[in-house]
Amino acid sequence: MARDDKDLAELRKKFVCVRVVQMKGVDVSLFQFNWNVMLYAVFMNADGTIYARYGSPDPKALSTAAFRGTMERVLEAHAKEDRSAFKGKRGEPLPWATPEAMPVLAARFKDAGAPPKSCIHCHHVWVGLIQSTVADGKTMPAQFIWPYPKPESLGLSLDLADPRRVTAVADGSAAAKAGAKPEDAIERAGGQAILTMQDLEWVLHHAPDKGELAVDVRRGSESVSLRVELAEGWRRSARRGVFGVVGFGMRLQALTADERAKAGIAEGRMALRASNVGGRGPAAAAGFRNGDVIVSVEGRTDAWEDDQLVAFVRMNYAKGAKVKFEVRRSGETVEIVYEIK
Amino acid sequence: MALALLALLPQQGNDELKKALNDEVAGAEWIYDDVAAGIAAAKKDGRPILVVFR
Numbered sequence: 001m002a003r004d005d006k007d008l009a010e011l012r013k014k015f016v017c018v019r020v021v022q023m024k025g026v027d028v029s030l031f032q033f034n035w036n037v038m039l040y041a042v043f044m045n046a047d048g049t050i051y052a053r054y055g056s057p058d059p060k061a062l063s064t065a066a067f068r069g070t071m072e073r074v075l076e077a078h079a080k081e082d083r084s085a086f087k088g089k090r091g092e093p094l095p096w097a098t099p100e101a102m103p104v105l106a107a108r109f110k111d112a113g114a115p116p117k118s119c120i121h122c123h124h125v126w127v128g129l130i131q132s133t134v135a136d137g138k139t140m141p142a143q144f145i146w147p148y149p150k151p152e153s154l155g156l157s158l159d160l161a162d163p164r165r166v167t168a169v170a171d172g173s174a175a176a177k178a179g180a181k182p183e184d185a186i187e188r189a190g191g192q193a194i195l196t197m198q199d200l201e202w203v204l205h206h207a208p209d210k211g212e213l214a215v216d217v218r219r220g221s222e223s224v225s226l227r228v229e230l231a232e233g234w235r236r237s238a239r240r241g242v243f244g245v246v247g248f249g250m251r252l253q254a255l256t257a258d259e260r261a262k263a264g265i266a267e268g269r270m271a272l273r274a275s276n277v278g279g280r281g282p283a284a285a286a287g288f289r290n291g292d293v294i295v296s297v298e299g300r301t302d303a304w305e306d307d308q309l310v311a312f313v314r315m316n317y318a319k320g321a322k323v324k325f326e327v328r329r330s331g332e333t334v335e336i337v338y339e340i341k
Numbered sequence: 342m343a344l345a346l347l348a349l350l351p352q353q354g355n356d357e358l359k360k361a362l363n364d365e366v367a368g369a370e371w372i373y374d375d376v377a378a379g380i381a382a383a384k385k386d387g388r389p390i391l392v393v394f395r
Contacts, residue, residue, distance in 0.1 A: 005361040012363075015391040018372045018379035019364045023394075026376065031392070039359065039395040046383035046390065055394075064361040071391070078389040122394055 005064050011071045015043075022119035023099045024109075028129075032091040034148045034201070035126040041067070043074040043195075050089035051077050052195040053202055061197070065161050073195045085193035089202065094129070095136070102128040103135055127245045134340070140314040142209050144246055145307060146235035149204040151197065153237035154213075154228055156180060163197035166217070174234065175215075178226040184217035209235065236307060246314055248338060249281030250274045250288055252306035263293060263328060270294060270301045272309060274327070286338040292327035299324075313340075364393055 020026060033040050033053050039062070040055030051074045056062055077086070096102045099120045100109060105128035112118040120128075130144050151158050155173020159165040166184040169176045186194045190203040190213055207213050207230055215226045255263065255271040265271045272294040277283045295301065297309060304312070317323050317340050325336045364371050372379050376392060383390045 008361045009363065012370065012391070014388060016372070016379050016383040016386075016388050017364065017370055018376055018390060018392045019374070020376065020392060020394045021374050031376075031394070033394075039393070041394070042392045044390045044392065046380050051389065059356075062358050064358050067358055067361070074389055074391075 005068070008064060008068055008071070011068060011075075014075055015071070023122060023125055024118075024120050025098055025100070027097065028099055028125060029091065029093040029097065032094070034198070034205075035122040035129075036147070037122065040122065041070075043070070045078065045083070048090065049083050049086050051086055053089075053198040054196050055198060061160060063160060066163070066196075069162055070196050077193065077195065085188060085191070088190060088192045088206075089199070091206070096129075096132065099125045099128055102132040104128045104131040130245050134319055137319045139316060139318045140246060142235055142311065142315065143205055145311045145314060146237075147205060148198075148201040149207075149235050149237055151200050151204075153204065153234055158186075158197055158200075160197075163200070164194055174228050174231065175226075178215070178228040179224070180215070180217065180226055180228075181219065184219050184224070186215060186217050187223070188214075188216040190214060247306075247310055248286075248288075248313075249278050249283035251276040252294065252309060254303075254305050255293065265293070265295065265328070268303050270296055270303055270309075272304070272306060282338070282341065287334075287336045288325075288327070288338075289329065292329050292334070292336075294325055294327050295333070296326040297323065313338075359395070362393060364395075 030048065031042055033042060034055065034057070037055050037057045040053070042053055043051040045051065052070055054067060054070050099105050105120060105124060109118055109120055130140065133140065133144070152170075155170035155175040156166055157168040157170075159167050164186045166180060166182055166186065168182055169180045186200065188194060189200055190207060192199065192203055194200050194203070203213070209230070210232050211230050213228045213230055215228055217224050217226060252272040252274060255265065255273060257267070260267065260271055263271065274283065274288050274292045274294065275290050277288050277290050294309070297313060300312065302308070313323055319340050321340045323338045323340065325338060327334050327336060372382070379390050379392065
């Protein structure tokens with residue numbers, strides 16, 4: 001394949017192109033996106049209006065064709081004077097202006113030496129934001145636990161080449177109940193113009209934990225307004241298999257029915273097995289061991305999965321809180337106190 | 342521990358898109374690590390701005 005896509009090269013000339021290699025000095029209130037990726041693009045106006053976002057942790061979700069389509073749509077939007085549909089694409093200002101102002105990153109990169117060791121990358125920003133928020137004495141918002149939900153969380157499958165086009169609607173999903181249909185073209189969501197899949201993910205990232213989302217679609221020659229219900233737990237499709245920085249320093253996995261039966265833990269009760277308890281990590285320091293089965297946290301015994309337990313603790317308990325767990329270990333019940341640090 | 346997690350995130354991206362962007366050389370077409378310069382250029386000639394983070 002030719003190194004330089006000719007169409008993309010022609011389109012690039014219509015943009016001022018900036019490449020950011022490292023994040024020091026970058027205005028992270030302006031450039032808010034899924035920092036947990038290795039390639040991301042933000043399209044904007046010189047007045048600070050964000051037109052569109054493009055990027056994904058999944059390489060299969062990216063394509064030159066989709067990027068080209070995004071550029072074309074941005075140029076169309078740029079040619080219009082009315083930018084009201086792009087207003088919500090700027091997030092609320094963060095507590096820290098730049099990554100190096102985040103306390104956790106400031107400490108880490110202060111004496112890191114010359115580049116590349118001293119370079120702050122996008123994924124550092126995500127970790128720094130989360131850890132600095134906790135260090136600041138705050139609980140985590142749902143967005144840290146379940147960041148950037150995909151359209152599938154509403155039951156929508158979108159065309160990767162033109163992500164405004166709905167290719168399928170899952171039966172019984174929130175989108176189906178709202179009346180979404182295949183071949184609908186998403187024009188706006190939450191009042192914002194949708195040019196890319198990441199634009200929709202941005203809207204979902206900021207959508208309420210429970211409520212309703214307005215989605216305007218074009219269906220043939222008609223404009224149709226849909227009201228998509230956001231039921232409790234809708235964000236969980238954005239769960240990640242490994243919790244890394246929001247977790248406790250261990251992996252948690254729900255017991256199977258057979259394992260429950262052997263352990264004598266009834267259905268409908270909490271049963272999460274700990275593994276990957278790191279030698280010097282917070283879970284190990286608190287006293288967790290590989291194989292421990294968590295059966296309660298602060299008196300709650302709900303049959304949660306790992307993300308639900310992590311969310312309960314992280315969204316309700318801040319720095320300094322001592323969270324009580326009960327675990328089954330070798331047939332005995334052991335209490336473990338985990339201090340949020 | 343948490344800082345060690347910074348090194349655990351997998352390498353991701355799309356090789357095809359990276360090649361198509363042709364952004365590996367700073368110079369005439371790509372401004373490197375200077376968003377302010379990009380904004381100034383866009384204010385001058387009215388073009389929209391493409392900022393690639395990678």
